[in-house]
Amino acid sequence: MLAGFRTLADRATIELGRRGYPDVRPVHDFALHAIRSGAQNASELGRATSVTKQAAARTIATLEQRGYVSRQVDPADRRKMRLMITERGHSLMSEGEAVFEELRNQLELDVGAEALEQAEAVLQTLVGENAVRLDSPGWSAGGVDGDE
Amino acid sequence: MLAGFRTLADRATIELGRRGYPDVRPVHDFALHAIRSGAQNASELGRATSVTKQAAARTIATLEQRGYVSRQVDPADRRKMRLMITERGHSLMSEGEAVFEELRNQLELDVGAEALEQAEAVLQTLVGENAVRLDSPGWSAGGVDGDE
DNA sequence: TTGATATCGACAACCGTGTTGTCTATTCTA
DNA sequence: TAGAATAGACAACACGGTTGTCGATATCAA
Numbered sequence A, B: 001m002l003a004g005f006r007t008l009a010d011r012a013t014i015e016l017g018r019r020g021y022p023d024v025r026p027v028h029d030f031a032l033h034a035i036r037s038g039a040q041n042a043s044e045l046g047r048a049t050s051v052t053k054q055a056a057a058r059t060i061a062t063l064e065q066r067g068y069v070s071r072q073v074d075p076a077d078r079r080k081m082r083l084m085i086t087e088r089g090h091s092l093m094s095e096g097e098a099v100f101e102e103l104r105n106q107l108e109l110d111v112g113a114e115a116l117e118q119a120e121a122v123l124q125t126l127v128g129e130n131a132v133r134l135d136s137p138g139w140s141a142g143g144v145d146g147d148e
Numbered sequence C: 001t002t003g004a005t006a007t008c009g010a011c012a013a014c015c016g017t018g019t020t021g022t023c024t025a026t027t028c029t030a
Numbered sequence D: 001t002a003g004a005a006t007a008g009a010c011a012a013c014a015c016g017g018t019t020g021t022c023g024a025t026a027t028c029a030a
Helices: A004-018 A026-036 A042-048 A053-065 A087-111 A113-131 B004-018 B026-036 B042-048 B053-065 B087-111 B113-131
Strands: A069-073 A081-085 B069-073 B081-085
Touching (some): A004 A026, A026 A053, A026 A081, A042 A081, A113 B113, B004 B026, B026 B053, B026 B081
Antiparallel strands (some): B069 B081
């Protein structure tokens, strides 16, 4: 009874694969959103997605390989590689949003609009609560020894 | 808005760590439940959790290492290693359930009993729908090329 | 009884996504 | 200008999944 979102994300992934974006995973879409919302380089992306800059750099690398973002040295600060979402990247994002919309609509048909909204509110509360403490990286994989 | 369950599972993991069960992850609890519900060996566990038997065997290995299950050759079929949950394993499961209960109660305080139930029903629908097609392993990591 | 076939579990190699830790290049600051 | 901070690259590793192979055991059919 715990796997609700996994389910949703997995289905969206599958559907996207079916529509011409294979080998795209939730992480990638997540990263693209963060980039579009202002993350301009690997370090920023890492901070935005609560992940080390190394992990972010890797995600960017695959995103670049697959043609969803491009990088270019920041003329103002030559340490930085500025990120730009390509045309294909934007297409992916729209398609992803469409897929999600469809899944949501489907679910709404199944359970009713009211129930769905309620459920979304609950989940919102859930993630909202600990969004505060997402600042520290390393919560999920490595150090679970939560001594504060 | 997508990370609801991750959140829940992560918090439970952290709390369990705090209570004397560090290095326990959702997978482990998941596996223990499957074992308690009848999975008697690695292959069965794999089938029960929609994972290859190799992955299941690994999970079992770490579970055994940490002292949560023990294994013993099945006298009736000497290919099989029968799984038994140890005392410590049962303690972990109770503790896990307690933690979950607490988290659920906390959430219920935040959003109200009615909303929570509604949300659970929605999620139930969500996973219920595709529980039917969980039979094929390899949905999440490898082959997302969903051509049926 | 024997031989083909299926299953169990182990092992090895690999992938994806995360982590540390170290390093160089660059920029900021006192 | 010296020192500190930051960006990003690289390497090594962990974890949890995958495939593929293999020997040992069971099972089923001639």
